[in-house]
Amino acid sequence: MAYTFRESLGLSKKKFFRAPQWELKLAVRILIGFLALYFLVAFLFLGIGLFFILRKEFPEQDPVSIINQWIIFYFGADILARYFLQNPPVTDVKTLLIQPIPKKRIIRGVLLRSLSSIFNWFSVLLLLPFCIVVSIENGATFSIWSWFFAMLLITGTNNFLVFLINKNKNVAIGVLLFLAGGYVLENYMNVPVISSIGIGFEALYIEPLWTTVILVFFLVVLQLTATFLKKELYLDKGLSKKKEKIIGSNLYFLDRWGPLGILLKNDIRLIIRNIRARQVVLTTGLFLFYGLFFFTQELYLERPAILVFAGIFITGGFTITFGQFIPAWDSEYYSMLMSQNLNYKRYLKSKLYLLMFSVVISMVLCHALLYFGKKVMVLIIGCGIFNFGLGALISLFSGAYNATPLKLNVKAKAFENTKGFNLTQFIFSIPKLVLPVLVFYIPYFFLGFNAGIVGLITSGLGGFFLEIKF
Amino acid sequence: MIKAYSLSKEYRGEKVLNLSELEIPKGELFGLIGNNGAGKTTFFSLLLDLIEATSGTIEINNIMVHQSEAWKPFISAFIDESYLIGYLTVEEYFYFLGSLRKKTQVEVDSWVKAYEPFFKGEILNQKKYLRDFSKGNQKKVGIVGALIGQPEVIVLDEPFANLDPTTQIRLKSLIKEEAMNNGTTFLISSHDLTHVTEVCDRIVLLEKGTVLKDIKKTSSTLKELEQYFSN
Numbered sequence: 001m002a003y004t005f006r007e008s009l010g011l012s013k014k015k016f017f018r019a020p021q022w023e024l025k026l027a028v029r030i031l032i033g034f035l036a037l038y039f040l041v042a043f044l045f046l047g048i049g050l051f052f053i054l055r056k057e058f059p060e061q062d063p064v065s066i067i068n069q070w071i072i073f074y075f076g077a078d079i080l081a082r083y084f085l086q087n088p089p090v091t092d093v094k095t096l097l098i099q100p101i102p103k104k105r106i107i108r109g110v111l112l113r114s115l116s117s118i119f120n121w122f123s124v125l126l127l128l129p130f131c132i133v134v135s136i137e138n139g140a141t142f143s144i145w146s147w148f149f150a151m152l153l154i155t156g157t158n159n160f161l162v163f164l165i166n167k168n169k170n171v172a173i174g175v176l177l178f179l180a181g182g183y184v185l186e187n188y189m190n191v192p193v194i195s196s197i198g199i200g201f202e203a204l205y206i207e208p209l210w211t212t213v214i215l216v217f218f219l220v221v222l223q224l225t226a227t228f229l230k231k232e233l234y235l236d237k238g239l240s241k242k243k244e245k246i247i248g249s250n251l252y253f254l255d256r257w258g259p260l261g262i263l264l265k266n267d268i269r270l271i272i273r274n275i276r277a278r279q280v281v282l283t284t285g286l287f288l289f290y291g292l293f294f295f296t297q298e299l300y301l302e303r304p305a306i307l308v309f310a311g312i313f314i315t316g317g318f319t320i321t322f323g324q325f326i327p328a329w330d331s332e333y334y335s336m337l338m339s340q341n342l343n344y345k346r347y348l349k350s351k352l353y354l355l356m357f358s359v360v361i362s363m364v365l366c367h368a369l370l371y372f373g374k375k376v377m378v379l380i381i382g383c384g385i386f387n388f389g390l391g392a393l394i395s396l397f398s399g400a401y402n403a404t405p406l407k408l409n410v411k412a413k414a415f416e417n418t419k420g421f422n423l424t425q426f427i428f429s430i431p432k433l434v435l436p437v438l439v440f441y442i443p444y445f446f447l448g449f450n451a452g453i454v455g456l457i458t459s460g461l462g463g464f465f466l467e468i469k470f
Numbered sequence: 471m472i473k474a475y476s477l478s479k480e481y482r483g484e485k486v487l488n489l490s491e492l493e494i495p496k497g498e499l500f501g502l503i504g505n506n507g508a509g510k511t512t513f514f515s516l517l518l519d520l521i522e523a524t525s526g527t528i529e530i531n532n533i534m535v536h537q538s539e540a541w542k543p544f545i546s547a548f549i550d551e552s553y554l555i556g557y558l559t560v561e562e563y564f565y566f567l568g569s570l571r572k573k574t575q576v577e578v579d580s581w582v583k584a585y586e587p588f589f590k591g592e593i594l595n596q597k598k599y600l601r602d603f604s605k606g607n608q609k610k611v612g613i614v615g616a617l618i619g620q621p622e623v624i625v626l627d628e629p630f631a632n633l634d635p636t637t638q639i640r641l642k643s644l645i646k647e648e649a650m651n652n653g654t655t656f657l658i659s660s661h662d663l664t665h666v667t668e669v670c671d672r673i674v675l676l677e678k679g680t681v682l683k684d685i686k687k688t689s690s691t692l693k694e695l696e697q698y699f700s701n
Contacts, residue, residue, distance in 0.1 A: 244598070244599060244602065246559060246597055246598070246599070249559070249562070259569075262566065262569045262570070266555070266558075266566060269557060269558065269562070270557060273557040273599065274557055332552060332555075332556060333552050333553060333554060333555050333556070334552075335515075335518070335520050335549065335552055335553065336547075336549075336552060336553035336554070336555075338518070338519070338520060339518040339519075339520065339542070339545070339546070339547050340542065340546070340567070340570050341542045341543045341546075341570045341571050341619075342542065342570050343539055343542075344539065408556065408557065409556070409557070409601065
């Protein structure tokens with residue numbers, strides 16, 4: 001059996017169509033498709049516009065030469081972005097290993113698929129329209145296209161270098177230091193580092209023969225990557241799981257809280273030891289900054305109802321993002337928990353306390369927003385109390401309708417975080433986000449700002465007493 | 471200890487379990503055998519109230535499992551790896567289970583020492599998460615975890631599968647000792663006829679959800695069962 005690139009693609013296709021909830025994923029892909037189209041057009045205009053802007057600003061220089069001076073930063077940023085974001089497509093390789101397929105062919109499949117990465121398209125999308133314009137306006141057709149070819153080769157080299165770097169952070173730091181150091185030396189100490197590299201790029205443009213050097217370099221890196229991958233194609237090497245360090249083993253202070261502390265301890269470990277949960281908490285961190293966007297705009301400061309929306313996000317980011325998956329977080333061992341000597345009510349209470357605890361922490365942290373004035377602060381505290389009493393409860397309740405199990409230690413890819421998203425969750429966003437706005441706005445409209453705050457606080461406390469009673 | 475009356479479970483009109491009456495007295499070593507799809511795991515899941523019965527009831531210590539949670543202190547189980555918490559270390563997992571049964575960390579530490587021979591030095595103080603252990607070692611952790619706090623009933627689904635021969639032999643004597651010293655009731659399902667007949671005093675053979683044989687173990691039991699399964 002010959003394992004070809006087409007079959008490799010076929011596997012990817014099946015993986016996509018047979019994934020759970022693929023219809024939803026398709027919808028998301030279409031959305032991404034539109035987004036991609038938008039970027040395509042934007043880059044097209046950028047590529048075309050780049051030439052004219054540069055010619056207008058620097059009439060005595062060739063636009064290509066100006067780009068050559070700075071393009072090293074583009075390629076440096078490219079490497080860094082790839083280092084953080086690009087995952088080599090090696091996941092499905094394991095099953096192929098013991099099939100009668102030559103390793104060479106498996107590696108070729110991996111390398112070819114890696115070329116389809118979005119990072120490679122940026123260069124093409126940006127430089128292709130630019131080069132078309134240059135070739136029309138300047139007329140130097142051959143030299144610009146050989147330059148374009150060289151740039152593509154460098155992009156491809158970057159693409160394969162990421163395999164060789166293999167998540168080695170020293171290389172990434174090195175690239176960063178080189179770029180920063182080069183910039184400082186060039187501009188403040190008159191040591192021509194960046195401009196020397198610029199001259200190198202310029203040579204590619206002036207003398208197309210130099211492109212062969214880049215071509216040789218590209219082929220060498222390609223060959224090195226292939227040999228590297230061949231060596232790594234073993235279960236105990238490149239395909240092995242990385243050994244994890246144990247974190248959060250000393251949470252003894254929670255023991256004082258008795259039975260609830262035990263469950264809280266587990267939840268904290270869940271959050272810090274699992275990729276998926278860590279991702280959610282990071283988003284919560286972003287929500288804290290979300291408020292800044294609203295509070296810096298004069299326009300919104302006069303519309304407190306919109307600020308309530310921001311306040312709910314700031315104080316309740318964790319309750320919303322974490323809470324909507326609440327029994328689902330424990331899905332990997334749910335049956336065990338259920339057959340343990342553990343009362344279900346106690347279990348739910350511990351989860352609720354975790355959410356309430358997070359609201360308190362957010363409220364402490366967002367005191368930094370005091371900078372925007374007392375009124376904003378009062379509003380945020382009001383939203384916090386709402387989330388503390390009622391928001392946490394609603395989030396917990398909404399999570400109960402989320403029956404999709406969750407894989408704890410698997411990264412949710414960007415735009416693929418659709419597992420928990422369904423209509424029910426969407427409907428639940430109404431009480432989570434719209435209800436507090438109404439609770440504030442109705443008294444605010446009739447009686448003024450303070451009445452709105454009282455509305456938030458009483459509904460929050462009401463929820464809290466409801467929770468204590470049951 | 472455990473009583474099931476006209477217990478049945480249906481999936482889309484198909485009966486996967488149908489027991490008219492089954493009673494397991496305290497201290498019994500109860501073995502459950504049958505081919506795939508016979509209803510062994512369904513029975514355990516009903517017993518632990520993890521699924522709902524289509525009809526009938528099941529009681530532990532006269533408490534109906536689907537009506538109250540008061541049976542939970544009496545019973546513990548290890549069914550599969552989903553009974554482990556992957557992101558905990560072995561010690562943390564034991565402490566967690568211990569704390570649910572009112573055992574302090576010190577108590578758990580001293581208690582777990584008795585199982586060192588069963589672990590063969592591969593389990594404790596390993597500084598890795600449970601999800602990174604091999605299948606066999608995960609199983610050892612799960613089985614010993616089910617013993618924490620001396621529950622009156624312990625349910626083990628396929629405890630011998632995935633274990634190395636030495637551990638299989640040690641497990642057999644471990645079960646017998648627990649039953650003898652504490653009067654623990656064991657419910658064990660297995661595909662390994664030799665092991666299950668050696669350990670248990672009573673064997674129930676399920677087929678397509680019904681009890682086909684319910685026998686007290688004698689010296690001829692293994693022969694009898696082998697005969698049945700070879701047809």
